[in-house]
Amino acid sequence: MNSSTPSTAPEPRWTRHLVPLLLAWLLAAAWGSVAQTHWNLQALADLGVDLPATVRARTTWQDLVGFAPVYAGILAAGWLPALTLAALLARRWPAWRNGLLAAAAGAGMVAAVRTVDAVAPMPVFIDATRHLPGLLAMATGAVLAGLLYARLTARN
Numbered sequence: 001m002n003s004s005t006p007s008t009a010p011e012p013r014w015t016r017h018l019v020p021l022l023l024a025w026l027l028a029a030a031w032g033s034v035a036q037t038h039w040n041l042q043a044l045a046d047l048g049v050d051l052p053a054t055v056r057a058r059t060t061w062q063d064l065v066g067f068a069p070v071y072a073g074i075l076a077a078g079w080l081p082a083l084t085l086a087a088l089l090a091r092r093w094p095a096w097r098n099g100l101l102a103a104a105a106g107a108g109m110v111a112a113v114r115t116v117d118a119v120a121p122m123p124v125f126i127d128a129t130r131h132l133p134g135l136l137a138m139a140t141g142a143v144l145a146g147l148l149y150a151r152l153t154a155r156n
Contacts (some may be wrong), residue, residue, distance in 0.1 A: 031141025078112025106148025
């Protein structure tokens with residue numbers, strides 16, 4: 001080794017995954033927050049409530065600030081076991097890695113939301129997830145985030 005060459009230890013594997021995971025997590029939390037906001041606003045509009053664009057924008061922002069952090073915690077609880085299992089399975093079947101991580105992110109989100117619903121005092125914690133279309137709208141963000149994570153951490 002040349003003494004003028006700085007010695008750098010290899011970066012631990014988990015640190016290469018931390019930033020992509022955080023980016024994916026933020027995407028899923030923001031997507032889910034916006035999806036549930038507009039799901040609820042549309043329900044109000046269907047009842048005849050006038051919702052100008054400024055009200056929709058302000059409500060979306062308020063939910064990004066107030067609801068998205070709560071939803072991010074729910075996501076984390078579902079993602080931890082789901083993405084861990086998907087990563088282990090991807091070692092066995094590397095060709096399926098992107099699909100496994102994307103599916104795990106969506107399934108983890110659904111499992112976490114349904115778990116919260118089971119223990120929450122109200123019938124559902126997130127009204128948009130009461131029925132399948134709203135649940136799928138929010139899960140789509142988690143799936144896309146899982147795919148983003150898979151792509152950002154793919155070995156080239």
